[in-house]
Amino acid sequence: MIYVPVPVSRIEILRPLPINVWDTKGNLLLRKGQSILSEHHREHLEAHGACATQPDYKAWVSSYDRLIYGLLREGVSIQEIAQATMPQDILELDYTVGEDITGGWTDVQAVWGTVLQTGATAKNPLGRLDGVQKRAMELLDKDADESLFSLFQALADKTLGYCATHALLCAVVCELTARKLALDDCVRPILVQAALTMNTSMAKLQDTLVTQPTPPDAEQKQRIQDHPVQSEAILRGFGVVNEDLLDIVRLHHDRDETKGLERNRECRRILHLADVLIGKMAHRSTRPGLSALGAAKSNIVGVPDEDARVGKAMTNAIGFYPPGTYVMLANGEKAVSVKKGAAVNTPLVVSIANAQGLPLGIYVLRDTREKPFAIQSPVAADNVKISHERVQKAVMKVILAAP
Structure with missing residues (x-):
């Protein structure tokens, strides 16, 4: 058994403990439900190296983190938060074991796609959500351009599950936009979770509609209309208790800003616009996908001022031609951003085909600030095949040659 020291100084006197407390040798010092009786008692516990089992400790810390998040969202001062003691209650969800993911975006997509496809019956969904979110943010922080490249390439790949790609791209776009808008550090993770889970109730339908040769029928339209509320219900079934997350998911398509928690308006707006942006860019059998430029303009032009403000931040975060999307250059070459x-x-960009449309044997990095390589127009991703290895070689060749 692994024992972890507990923060005895943060335990309130006479407050019942939610866990057993042990010494370093595994002898029971306090049973669950008992309390520290005095400062002298506290000193006694510290002298004996008061510990908890690793699962109990992690669950208690999870409960404490949730307490601190609530205080931050309520606007409690940092000075008051610093005085917060360990909570009295631990929820079952605090014992959720996160799933470690060490691979790249393909691995993240595979894990999350399984959860979305399984829906309400998913196994360890919150543990997997924790693992997916953690790994996704690690990959994004390591290289935002590479992350966008991988995910926009996946968006155009019909052999991959669309629902997971859509969720991950929305999560990344939301996170980058939230950073541009300087959202609080405690808020952004909830927004990312909302992006990952907002379509849990219609994941299979999403994948169906990508290849369905006809527009959605009446039943499918109703499922699309109902999916925010249904996704919220599934999250509650998973054990989610964070009212901000549930609020953002439930109302991410409701433009009536008098509804829901006022403090989540910005998050709901960001998520809605990211969802619309990625949805418009995705190719369907019934219609081609919009370019990133076209989708971005639809989030900025002719929309309410607050939407335009967020749409501009989103465009600044990913660009008119995000990594992984295709363009035509002034010299006639086709390239990938x-x-x-x-x-x-x-x-x-990296040029992948010459002006005659013939694939290049060696890809070449181009700077679109130079007149011959200025971007003339976006290019649809349909039927475009590239070698990721050659793209990386073209980029590395220039990096290695730099002084």
């Missing part, structure tokens, strides 16, 4: 540039319309 690989890195956001100094401006939203000047990314670094």
Whole structure:
């Protein structure tokens, strides 16, 4: 058995404990439900190295984190929060074991796709959500351009599950946009969770509609209309108690801003616009996908001022030509965007085909700020096949040659 020291100084006197407390040798010091009786008693526990089992300790810390999150969202001062003691209650969800994911975006997508496809009957959904969110943010922090590249490439790949790609892309776009808008650190993780889970109730339908040769029928339209409320219900069934997450998911398509928690308006707006952006870019059998440029403009032009403000931040976060999408250059070459540039319309790109449309044997990195390589127009991803290895070689060749 692994024992972990407990923060005795943060345990309130006479408050019943939610766990057993042991010494370092495994002898019971306090039974669950008992309390520290005095400062002298507290000193006695510290002298004996008061500990908890690892599962109990992690659950208690999870409960404490939830307490601190609530205080932050209520606007409690940092000074008061610093005085917060360990909570009296631990919920079952606090014992959720996160699933470790060590691979790349393909692995993250596979794990999350399984949860979304299984829906309400998913096994350890909150543990998997924790693992997916953690790994996704690690990959994003390591290289945002590579993350966007991988996910936008996946969006165009019909052999991959669309629902998981959509969820992950929305999560990444929401996180990058939230950073541009300087949302609080405690808020952004909830927004990411909402992006990952908002379509839990219609994941299978999402995958069906991508290849369905006809528009949604009446029953499918009703399921689409009902999916925010149904997804919220599934999350409650999973054991989610965070009212901000449930509020954002339930109302992410409801434009009546008098509904829900006022403090979540910005998150709901970001999520709605990201959802719409990615949905418009996705190819369907019944219609081609919009370019990122076209989808971005629809979030900025002719919309309410607050939507336009968030839409502009979203565009600044990913660009008019995000990594992983395709463009036509002034010299006639077809290229794939690989890195956001100094401006939203000047990314670094890698040319993959010449002006005659013939594939290049060796891909070449181009700077779209230079006139011959200026972007002429976006190009649909349909039927475009590229070698990721050659793209990486083209980028690395320039990096290695730099002084």
